[in-house]
Amino acid sequence: MxxxxxxxxxxxxxxxxxxxxxxxxxxxxxxxxxxxxLLAGPRRYTDLHADLPGVSTDVLASRxxxxxxxxxxxxRRLPPPGAVYVYELTGRGRELLPVLQALGRWGQAELxxxxxxxxxxxHWFALPLLRALEGEGLVEVRLEEGxxxxxxxxxxxxxxxxxxxxxxxxxxxxxxxGTCLALGRGELSVPAAVRAGRIEVTxxxxxxxxxxxx
Numbered sequence: 001m002x003x004x005x006x007x008x009x010x011x012x013x014x015x016x017x018x019x020x021x022x023x024x025x026x027x028x029x030x031x032x033x034x035x036x037x038l039l040a041g042p043r044r045y046t047d048l049h050a051d052l053p054g055v056s057t058d059v060l061a062s063r064x065x066x067x068x069x070x071x072x073x074x075x076r077r078l079p080p081p082g083a084v085y086v087y088e089l090t091g092r093g094r095e096l097l098p099v100l101q102a103l104g105r106w107g108q109a110e111l112x113x114x115x116x117x118x119x120x121x122x123h124w125f126a127l128p129l130l131r132a133l134e135g136e137g138l139v140e141v142r143l144e145e146g147x148x149x150x151x152x153x154x155x156x157x158x159x160x161x162x163x164x165x166x167x168x169x170x171x172x173x174x175x176x177x178g179t180c181l182a183l184g185r186g187e188l189s190v191p192a193a194v195r196a197g198r199i200e201v202t203x204x205x206x207x208x209x210x211x212x213x214x
Contacts, residue, residue, distance in 0.1 A: 010024060010025075010066065010069070010070070011024070012024045025070045025072070026072075026096065026099075028063065028066065029059075030052065030055050030059060030060070030063050031063050031066070031067065032096070032099075032100060032103070033052060034048065034052070034060075034064065034067065034073075035067075035072070035089065035093060035096050035100065036100055036124075036127065037051055037052065038073060038087060038088060038089045038093065039089065039094070039097060039100075039126075039127075039158065039159045039160065040123065040126075040158050040159075040160050040161050040162065041088065041157070041158035041161060042076075042078075042086035042087065042088040043086060043087055043088070044084055044085070044086055044087075045060070045061075045085070045087070048060060048064075048087065051121055051123075053119040054119070067087075067093070071090055071092050071093075072089065072090060072092060072093035072096070073087050073088060073089055073090060073093050074087070074090055075087050076088070094156075097159060100127060101127060101130070101131055104127050104128060104131065105131060105186075108184065108185050108186040109185075109186075111181075111184060111185045112185075114181065120145060120177075121145070121146075122141075122143045122145040122146035122147065122148050122162075123146075123148040123160060123161075123162055125141070125143065125148075125180045125183070125184060126141075126148055126150055126159070126160035127159075127160075128180075128183055129141065129150060129173075129180075129183065129190070130150055130152065130159060130160070132183060132189065132190040133150070133152045133190060133207070134152075135152060135153060135206060135207050135210060136152055136153030136154075136207075137152050137153070137169075137170030137171065137205050137206060137207040138150070138151060138152075138165050138167060138168075138169045138170050138205075139152055139165075139169055139170060139171045139172070139173060139207060140164055140165040140169040140171070140172045140173070141172075141175075142172065142173065142174045142175075143175065143176070143177060143180060144176060144177050145177065146162070147162075147163055147164050148160055148161060148162050148163065149161050149163070149165040149166070149169065152207065169203060169205070170203055170205025170206060170207045170208060171201060171202070171203040171205055171207040171208035171211060172202045172203050172208070173199050173200070173201060173211075174199070174200040174202075175193065175198060175199045175200070176198070179193055179198040179199060190211065190214075191211065191214035194211050194212065194214060195214070199211075
């Protein structure tokens with residue numbers, strides 16, 4: 001039997017309701033956070049584990065298998081010289097982006113001040129920034145914790161990625177962690193932060209010009 005066939009049946013609320021059916025698929029702990037990570041494109045298991053502090057290896061493996069079974073993610077082997085297995089979202093999995101964005105917007109009020117035990121990764125600020133930016137283009141973001149890039153308005157493929165932009169970006173944003181936290185909590189808008197000098201904008205693309213003129 002295949003790896004997927006050996007899995008136990010999916011638990012269900014057994015309710016004829018689309019919200020209940022959706023929670024049958026994505027309601028387990030960690031599933032939506034794995035989707036958040038895979039919105040960056042194909043990721044190795046070890047990379048996912050490193051960027052999901054607190055998840056056990058058994059739970060991560062189980063959730064990934066569930067996501068394969070439910071058509072949210074696929075696993076494939078990269079061609080040489082990589083020759084490693086990666087996980088990536090399917091089209092249906094990528095449809096969860098607006099769900100995550102809505103949850104993030106709703107959860108802004110829950111953030112409060114960062115606790116000493118709170119982990120943070122630079123790219124976790126990608127989705128809040130995507131909610132705040134309009135238009136289309138490649139944006140590079142530089143933070144104290146590290147760099148990442150955004151594909152603003154992208155309809156297919158990754159919506160963000162770790163590290164500097166893979167090509168000349170339409171805009172570069174430099175900001176500190178405090179400003180990013182304020183943006184994530186909904187206390188500050190990107191245009192207001194630019195006007196206040198809390199975000200430095202460079203670049204000659206349409207996005208950069210729009211931010212400087214806002």
